[in-house]
Amino acid sequence: MLKATDECGARVSTGGAAMFPLSVDGLRFEDRGRVLLDGVTLALDGVRRTVVIGPNGAGKSLLLRVLHGLIRPTAGRVTWAGQPAAPELHARQALVFQRPTLLRRSALDNLVFVLGHLPRTERRDRARELLASAKLAHVAETPARLLSGGEQQRLAIARALARSPDVLFLDEPSASLDPASTHLIEEMILASHADGAKIILVTHDMGQARRISDDVVFMAAGRVAETADSATFFARPTSAEAKAYLAGHLVL
Amino acid sequence: MTDFSSIFSLALGLVASGDGELYSIIGLSLRVTLTAVAIGCVVGLPLGAFLAVVRFPGNAALTALLNAFMGLPPVVVGLAVYLMLSRAGPLGVLGLLYTPTAMIIAQAVLVTPLIAALARQSLADLHIEYDELFRSLGLSTRAKIATLIWDGRYSLTTAALAGFGRAIAEVGAVIIVGGNIEHVTRVMTTAIALETSKGDLALALALGLILISISLAVNAGVLGLNRTARRLAYA
Numbered sequence: 001m002l003k004a005t006d007e008c009g010a011r012v013s014t015g016g017a018a019m020f021p022l023s024v025d026g027l028r029f030e031d032r033g034r035v036l037l038d039g040v041t042l043a044l045d046g047v048r049r050t051v052v053i054g055p056n057g058a059g060k061s062l063l064l065r066v067l068h069g070l071i072r073p074t075a076g077r078v079t080w081a082g083q084p085a086a087p088e089l090h091a092r093q094a095l096v097f098q099r100p101t102l103l104r105r106s107a108l109d110n111l112v113f114v115l116g117h118l119p120r121t122e123r124r125d126r127a128r129e130l131l132a133s134a135k136l137a138h139v140a141e142t143p144a145r146l147l148s149g150g151e152q153q154r155l156a157i158a159r160a161l162a163r164s165p166d167v168l169f170l171d172e173p174s175a176s177l178d179p180a181s182t183h184l185i186e187e188m189i190l191a192s193h194a195d196g197a198k199i200i201l202v203t204h205d206m207g208q209a210r211r212i213s214d215d216v217v218f219m220a221a222g223r224v225a226e227t228a229d230s231a232t233f234f235a236r237p238t239s240a241e242a243k244a245y246l247a248g249h250l251v252l
Numbered sequence: 253m254t255d256f257s258s259i260f261s262l263a264l265g266l267v268a269s270g271d272g273e274l275y276s277i278i279g280l281s282l283r284v285t286l287t288a289v290a291i292g293c294v295v296g297l298p299l300g301a302f303l304a305v306v307r308f309p310g311n312a313a314l315t316a317l318l319n320a321f322m323g324l325p326p327v328v329v330g331l332a333v334y335l336m337l338s339r340a341g342p343l344g345v346l347g348l349l350y351t352p353t354a355m356i357i358a359q360a361v362l363v364t365p366l367i368a369a370l371a372r373q374s375l376a377d378l379h380i381e382y383d384e385l386f387r388s389l390g391l392s393t394r395a396k397i398a399t400l401i402w403d404g405r406y407s408l409t410t411a412a413l414a415g416f417g418r419a420i421a422e423v424g425a426v427i428i429v430g431g432n433i434e435h436v437t438r439v440m441t442t443a444i445a446l447e448t449s450k451g452d453l454a455l456a457l458a459l460g461l462i463l464i465s466i467s468l469a470v471n472a473g474v475l476g477l478n479r480t481a482r483r484l485a486y487a
Contacts, residue, residue, distance in 0.1 A: 101385040
């Protein structure tokens, strides 16, 4: 299933209803008395690459899971083009976890697994295409869990892209990977964006945040401290938290 | 001691001679037990996977029940199946009592809870690992169960093996519902019990040796399989 795109690279038709704007309103999440998300409110369009940054424990990964519908918030709403989350909207999203969960099968079969929507005869061919795009063609028959960390994460991204999602969530996809693997992963993310997917990326890597982001959402202590376009954010952060965070990283 | 060694060599001679009666007993034992374990797997593995995947109010109670049934006394299972299949019982019209089919039923009842309980344990661990991925992919319960069983296939061999070990070695259930009829329902364990009581220790010992050898061979096979699986990071 190929997707039609217009000249701007925006998706014209995926056969489904509009998903954007993605609105997050007063999101709150509590766990055993601790407030982990506190009044998160956001509006995201479907085109720009959004990067969520902030210190450890800021609630970035949690926010991603709530947006993707893996975790139900204590209070607040997530709506897609005004509609609440629904299975048909969920099916058009994919999430790449920080630590890839790969099935106990070959690399190829990990991809075949998510291609159930294709006719049986086409699945392996499509899986091989996806492997090639992740530069993994040479390890097609290798058990996925024997691949290197970088290869495993590329496989996980290829799997996320297998169903051509309209929204690609990534939770620190290149944490603990070497620069070459990180570069390959960023290429895949950008290619997916060029193919029309909305990118929402959580990262600690400021270099990656600068390379990927059109917009930055800066979180601290469960709150959105600042949202800005990338150039503005990195040149002139306005919130005290973001200034301190960026300064800390510059010192390092 | 000379007695024992002469019995032992007699037993080895029996095994080597290809004695027809001996081998028909072994064949029936394997047929009954393998069929029962196959039924136990077909029922027990999805049941175990279901309990590992789906949260529902009775889950904990059902799991506790299965765990308790892991240790069902074979004679009690034999008695229950006997009552079901006896002429006056609800399934009496089928005329299955004292047939290999009755023995298969009894052993299947014996091993299904064991296989289901062990499968639930190992698949629950796997499910913790896969849960977020499954939900991210929006898999149905059916697809989750199938995926867990396939990806847990090597660790599930251990559950099947436990079922095999329990079934091939038990005597209480098969002797009650099978009746230990020569050439019809006589299996290794019932024959050992009978021959020992008759004093034919050579045949009993020969059967015992074979029983242990089969268990060892099956265990070694499963061990080898699981080693391969670990090497491939599939276990």
